Amino acid sequence: xxxxxxxxxxxxxxxxxxxxxxxxxxxxxxxxxxxxxxxxxxxxxxxxxxxxxxxxxxxxxxxxxxxxxxxxxxxxxxxxxxxxxxxxxxxxxxxxxxxxxxxxxxxxxxxxxxxxxxxxxxxxxxxxxxxxxxxxxxxxxxxxxxxxxxxxxxxxxxxxxxxxxxxxxxxxxxxxxxxxxxxxxxxxxxxxxxxxxxxxxxxxxxxxxxxxxxxxxxxxxxxxxxxxxxxxxxxxxxxxxxxxxxxxxxxxxxxxxxxxxxxxxxxxxxxxxxxxxxxxxxxxxxxxxxxxxxxxxxxxxxxxxxxxxxxxxxxxxxxxxxxxxxxxxxxxxxxxxxxxxxxxxxx
Amino acid sequence: xxxxxxxxxxxxxxxxxxxxxxxxxxxxxxxxxxxxxxxxxxxxxxxxxxxxxxxxxxxxxxxxxxxxxxxxxxxxxxxxxxxxxxxxxxxxxxxxxxxxxxxxxxxxxxxxxxxxxxxxxxxxxxxxxxxxxxxxxxxxxxxxxxxxxxxxxxxxxxxxxxxxxxxxxxxxxxxxxxxxxxxxxxxxxxxxxxxxxxxxxxxxxxxxxxxxxxxxxxxxxxxxxxxxxxxxxxxxxxxxxxxxxxxxxxxxxxxxxxxxxxxxxxxxxxxxxxxxxxxxxxxxxxxxxxxxx
Numbered sequence: 001x002x003x004x005x006x007x008x009x010x011x012x013x014x015x016x017x018x019x020x021x022x023x024x025x026x027x028x029x030x031x032x033x034x035x036x037x038x039x040x041x042x043x044x045x046x047x048x049x050x051x052x053x054x055x056x057x058x059x060x061x062x063x064x065x066x067x068x069x070x071x072x073x074x075x076x077x078x079x080x081x082x083x084x085x086x087x088x089x090x091x092x093x094x095x096x097x098x099x100x101x102x103x104x105x106x107x108x109x110x111x112x113x114x115x116x117x118x119x120x121x122x123x124x125x126x127x128x129x130x131x132x133x134x135x136x137x138x139x140x141x142x143x144x145x146x147x148x149x150x151x152x153x154x155x156x157x158x159x160x161x162x163x164x165x166x167x168x169x170x171x172x173x174x175x176x177x178x179x180x181x182x183x184x185x186x187x188x189x190x191x192x193x194x195x196x197x198x199x200x201x202x203x204x205x206x207x208x209x210x211x212x213x214x215x216x217x218x219x220x221x222x223x224x225x226x227x228x229x230x231x232x233x234x235x236x237x238x239x240x241x242x243x244x245x246x247x248x249x250x251x252x253x254x255x256x257x258x259x260x261x262x263x264x265x266x267x268x269x270x271x272x273x274x275x276x277x278x279x280x281x282x283x284x285x286x287x288x289x290x291x292x293x294x295x296x297x298x299x300x301x302x303x304x305x306x307x308x309x310x311x312x313x314x315x316x317x318x319x320x321x322x323x324x325x326x327x328x329x330x331x332x333x334x335x336x337x338x339x340x341x342x343x344x345x346x347x
Numbered sequence: 348x349x350x351x352x353x354x355x356x357x358x359x360x361x362x363x364x365x366x367x368x369x370x371x372x373x374x375x376x377x378x379x380x381x382x383x384x385x386x387x388x389x390x391x392x393x394x395x396x397x398x399x400x401x402x403x404x405x406x407x408x409x410x411x412x413x414x415x416x417x418x419x420x421x422x423x424x425x426x427x428x429x430x431x432x433x434x435x436x437x438x439x440x441x442x443x444x445x446x447x448x449x450x451x452x453x454x455x456x457x458x459x460x461x462x463x464x465x466x467x468x469x470x471x472x473x474x475x476x477x478x479x480x481x482x483x484x485x486x487x488x489x490x491x492x493x494x495x496x497x498x499x500x501x502x503x504x505x506x507x508x509x510x511x512x513x514x515x516x517x518x519x520x521x522x523x524x525x526x527x528x529x530x531x532x533x534x535x536x537x538x539x540x541x542x543x544x545x546x547x548x549x550x551x552x553x554x555x556x557x558x559x560x561x562x563x564x565x566x567x568x569x570x571x572x573x574x575x576x577x578x579x580x581x582x583x584x585x586x587x588x589x590x591x592x593x594x595x596x597x598x599x600x601x602x603x604x605x606x607x608x609x610x611x612x613x614x615x616x617x618x619x620x621x622x623x624x625x626x627x628x629x630x631x632x633x634x635x636x637x638x639x640x
Contacts, residue, residue, distance in 0.1 A: 050541075057542035058464035062455040065511045066470075069477065072508040076485035076492065083487065141379050144371040154626040155383040157633075161618040162390060163571035165587040166611035169594055170393045173604045179405035181392075188407065217386060218633060225634035266479070274481055277573040281591065284598055300484065300574070307487040308578050320484040331479045 077324070084317035096314075103318035113319055115294050116302040119204065120323075123279070123298060124272040126208035127215075132264060135216050139223035140249055153224070156217035164277040167210050172282055175206040197284065200295040207278045207296055219264050226260035227253055266334045273327050276300040299323045390615065397609030404604040420609035427596050427606070430613065433589035437570055440502050440585060444509040445565040449558045451511050456519025457550045461527055462542075471520070477513040486578050493579055504579040509569050515561055522557035522635075523550060560632035563625055570618065586614050 084103050087096030107113050138156060146152055159167070174181045175196040183193040196206045230253060238248045254261075279290045279298050289305050290297025297305075299319065307316025396404045398417035403410060424430055458464070459471050489508065490499075498504040527550050535545040573587040580588060590610055597607040622629065 053542050055464075058458040058462040058467070061458035061462075061546070062470065062516075064451045065455045065474070065513075065516055068451075068511045069513070072489065072510075073477065073480070073482040073485075076488040077480070077482060079488035079491075080485045138379070138382055141371075141375050144375055146371060146375070146379075150627060150630070152379055152383070153630045154622075156379075156386065157626065157630060158383075158390065158622065159386045160629075161567070161622040162615050163573070163587055163590075163618070165571070165573050165590045166393070166615050167389070169590065169607050169611045170389045172594075173396065173404075173602070173608060174389070174392070176602065176604075179407075179601065181407075181409055184407040184409075213386065213389060221630060221633045228634075270479060270481060274483060281573075281594060284602065303484065303486065304574070304578070308490060313487050313491070316487050320487065324481060324484050327481050328479070 080317045080320050080324075082317075083313050084321050086314050088311070088313040090311045099314070103314045104322070106315055107318045107322060110315075112294055112297070113299070113302055113322075116290070116297045116299045117323075117326075119200075119279075119290070119294075119296055120273055120275070120298045120300075122201070122204045123207050123211075123275055123296070124269070126204050127211040127275075128265070128268045128272050130208075131212045131216050131219060131268065132261075134212070135219035135223055135264070138216065138220035139227055140253070142220065142224045143227040143253075153221060156220055158217070159214045160218050162214065164210070164214065165281060167214055168278045168281040171206065171210045171213070172284070175282075197282070197291060198295065203282070203291060203296040207275070207282055210278050210282075211272070211275065215268070219268070222264055223257060223260060226257040230256045262334065262337075266331060269330055269334065270327060273323070273330070274298075274300045276304065280304075390612075393608040393612045393615075396604050397612045399605055401603050401605045404608075405601065416605070417609065420605050421613060423606050424593060424610045424613060428589040428593050428610070429584065430586075430589060430610075433584040433586045434614075434617070436502055436505075436583065437586040440506045441566045441569040443502075443506050444569045445562045447506075447510040448512050448515045448565040449562050452515030452519045452561060453523075453551065453554045453558060454546070455516045456521075456523050457527070457546055457554070459516070459520040460523040461529065461532060461550070474513050474516050478517065482508075483574065486575070490578050499579060500581040500583050502583065505576050505585065506569075508575060509565070509572075512565065515565065518561055519554060519557060523554060526553045526557070557635075560628055560635070563621070563628055564632060567618065567621075590614050 083095075085098060085100060087099045087102075089096045142149070142152060142156070162170075175183075177183065177193070177195055177197050180196070183196075187193055194202050196202050234252050234256075235248055238252050243251065275298050279296045279301050280288055282296065283289070283291055285292050290301050300323070303316050303320050303323070306312045306319065394417075395410055395413050397420055399410055399414040400416050400419075403414065455474075459467060459474075493499050493504040493507075498507070531549050532545055535549050540548065571587065573591070576585045576588050577591070584592070593610040594607050597603040
């Protein structure tokens with residue numbers, strides 16, 4: 001791409017060089033000496049090249065994205081679908097027979113996969129709902145005319161720079177079953193220790209708290225941006241009507257930031273249904289498959305464990321497609337609901 | 348862009364000072380401070396425990412101030428995993444991806460924002476759609492692909508899937524629509540500039556503020572990624588994989604949290620520095636992306 005585009009660029013550089021005096025005959029004379037009408041031929045060639053330049057360049061500029069996406073995004077997705085219909089011979093690293101929907105049948109009746117689906121949704125709900133509510137509250141606080149506004153905005157973003165890997169190790173020490181800070185504290189005030197790594201629901205709470213910790217400030221800033229776009233006069237007239245701060249928030253702010261709310265909900269849905277790092281590293285057993293009894297194995301972790309570790313490529317691919325379809329249909333559902341809500345809002 | 352943002356805030360500040368009684372009171376500052384301290388505590392905790400001995404790490408009540416064993420723990424981290432090599436690998440991969448994403452996104456974003464061509468609307472809709480597609484789930488074929496081309500366990504394999512992102516194209520398009528006046532492009536074309544030269548001299552300089560933000564976010568995204576390096580690498584390590592191995596080593600009858608949290612703290616220092624120097628850009632990037640998205 002660079003070689004084909006460099007040539008015309010260099011050509012024009014000589015033609016438009018202001019220090020070159022009259023560049024066109026100079027350049028043309030050098031290249032096509034001896035022909036009848038060098039100026040004219042050169043002009044025609046340049047015009048033709050310029051027309052192609054105008055037509056082809058946009059496609060040239062967008063092609064790197066589409067080519068690479070085709071290679072690392074689209075092709076793997078389609079190949080996943082293909083693999084999901086075949087048996088896989090693990091001993092010889094070769095594709096086995098076409099077995100139709102058998103992989104799907106296996107996966108959808110595999111108790112571990114079904115458990116992972118429930119875990120995924122449970123962790124997703126425990127992380128997204130409190131997270132968005134807290135982010136809304138923080139954004140509302142940041143939306144006041146604060147002193148040192150930039151300082152506060154930066155401060156709420158601090159956890160975002162901690163990688164999930166480091167975050168889960170830090171929280172793992174806080175949630176440790178024996179000597180973790182939280183359990184020692186609970187014991188000191190006479191409450192029974194919680195088996196964070198064994199009890200299914202509590203392990204989901206622990207994992208959700210790490211996710212919430214990292215993303216609440218980030219989402220608060222997105223919501224803050226939307227709140228800042230709300231015309232301040234609306235608050236003034238609401239205040240004149242006797243509405244208090246909370247009333248103003250409910251009947252002025254919330255309706256006006258709805259598109260951004262839905263954006264936040266959609267993105268946290270897509271991310272929240274693919275949680276992987278936290279459940280894998282929270283596990284301190286050797287197998288690392290989301291707890292000794294898969295209490296907190298998410299579906300992405302299932303795909304990794306069965307696909308990459310155990311090399312059941314067909315089954316893992318079927319699981320990937322099931323999860324993929326779930327995520328996409330939830331995204332589409334979100335989109336449809338958005339359309340419905342906004343249409344009702346405008347009419 | 349950040350200038351526009353600051354100007355906008357200044358204007359808002361002026362309006363709100365006219366409104367009497369909007370100055371937030373202690374309650375607002377108190378709640379915010381509580382949230383900020385609460386979010387900073389886990390990170391602080393990692394440095395506190397990371398600077399105490401293994402035995403002290405399980406004490407209750409816990410130590411509240413950093414101790415004097417950080418260097419000792421750091422040495423143990425360096426003896427357990429090849430920390431510097433892992434960090435170098437992370438720097439290489441993150442930088443390569445960020446440069447590539449910024450360049451290709453600016454190129455494509457410029458085409459979508461400013462050039463007229465057949466199918467541009469459909470193709471842009473496709474780009475937006477792919478943002479919602481969880482391509483990471485297709486890890487098995489991507490793994491097979493890397494294995495077949497002998498790329499497993501190389502940094503190329505780690506970087507390849509993030510050389511372009513749909514978000515990058517979308518982000519640059521949204522920015523360039525307003526940032527580059529059409530007249531400037533026409534003027535450059537009138538002067539005889541080829542398309543690529545117009546892009547290089549008109550769009551690239553205008554794209555700089557958004558490019559900086561996109562660079563930061565891509566860098567952070569690749570730096571903090573754990574799943575794909577775990578799939579693509581075997582002996583080679585990025586920082587997150589090294590941290591994973593450190594955690595495995597630290598596990599025993601009682602986990603060696605002094606070692607593990609010292610490593611977690613050490614691995615966070617580079618991004619912490621980035622946050623201190625470019626936090627303002629991160630904040631405005633998130634807010635900008637939200638408003639336009």
